[in-house]
Amino acid sequence: MNLVFKLGDIVEMKKGHPCGGNEWEIIRLGADIKIKCRNCGRLVMISRADFNKRVKKVIFSNEDNN
Template sequence: MEDYGLNDIVEMKKEHPCHKSKLWKIIRMGADIKIKCQGCGASVMFDRTEFERKLKKVIERAPREEM
């Protein structure tokens, strides 16, 4: 499975019904993952296994903070 993180831009297998964008931004990560449509701003929450099943690819990675 591809590596993904908070604030990454991802593409899902199916686009959002608004048809404005196929891209989503990861806005919350934990046991559940919340993503936001880059076209209309709607957000959807998935459990991690469902998200990984529906994920197509990571388009853009957000800069990671070093500890």
């Protein structure tokens, strides 16, 4: 799996959010990654290691950001 993520990427997680959505937008990158649920707008910050384990696939990759 490609473990290089960019701001604005839309990812699908292995486990869905309680609101029913499973698409998340990456809004902060670093040692921790902040993601936002595309269904309800909830913000979640998790460590990069946990994020890499929990991500299922990249739905949309934002190629404009370097």
